[in-house]
Amino acid sequence: METLQITPVMAQRRSLNFGEYAEEATLVMEEQPTKEKRPLFxxxxxxxxxxxxxxxxxxxxxxxxDNEATLSHVAFIETVQDATRTFFQGEQIELPDIRVSHVIKGRIPEAIHKPANQLLESDKTIYYERCAFVIQVPTIYETVNGNRLTLTIGGVRAYNHTNLYSKKTAERFKVF
Structure with a gap:
């Protein structure tokens, strides 16, 4: 098993540690943009x-x-989120933005013989074949040509890259 090491490249951290001169210093904070929804990734x-x-x-x-469960999208996201919090301890880490596609519909075993138009919501099941997410670390950033670029960590998981019709094998995850 290989160890994944995430190293920020050209990261710039803001430090508000004025040390012994704190009484004489004037603190000027960047104006934070209003809390608008970020554009979708x-x-x-x-x-x-x-x-x-x-x-x-x-x-x-x-x-x-063999009826072995795959790793869920939630487990994948929470593992990357935990690794991000651990590695970038002390930094502001935002909640993940998650996008999913290709819904797979199913039904519980008790509803296997019901016609589709008679299914109750409690009879239906779903999961998403594909999931992508990003986690932003806004306190680590670089300004390039006047544009602020924040450290972004993310991942992609697609069940269609895993043969679910066989025995449990290695599962694929993409992290960036």
Whole structure:
């Protein structure tokens, strides 16, 4: 198993440690933009999702031959989020922006013989074949040609890259 090491390149940190001169210093803070929704990092054929939706409303697919569960999108996102908090301890880390696509619809075993028009909401199941997310660290940034670029960490997971019709094998995750 290889160890993933994330190293910020050309990161600029703001320090408000004025040391012994704090009484004489004048603190000038950058004006923070109003809390508008950031532009989406990917639009195309995706929809926005929350961790709560993925955790509470979606099932976790299994490998058909041995019924072993795959790693869920939530587990992947929370693992990267935890690694980000640990590695960049003391920095401001935002909640992940999550986009999903290719909904896979199903039904619970008790509703297997019901006609589709008679299914109750409690009979239906879903999961998303593809999931992408980004986590921004706004306190680590670089200004390039007047544009502020913040450190962004993200990942992509697509169940279609995993053969769910066989036994459990190595699963693919993309981290950037």
């Amino acid at each position: 990917i639009e195309a054929n995706t929809i926005e999702a929350s961790l709560e939706h993925l955790r509470n409303d979606c099932i976790i697919p299994v490998f058909a031959k």
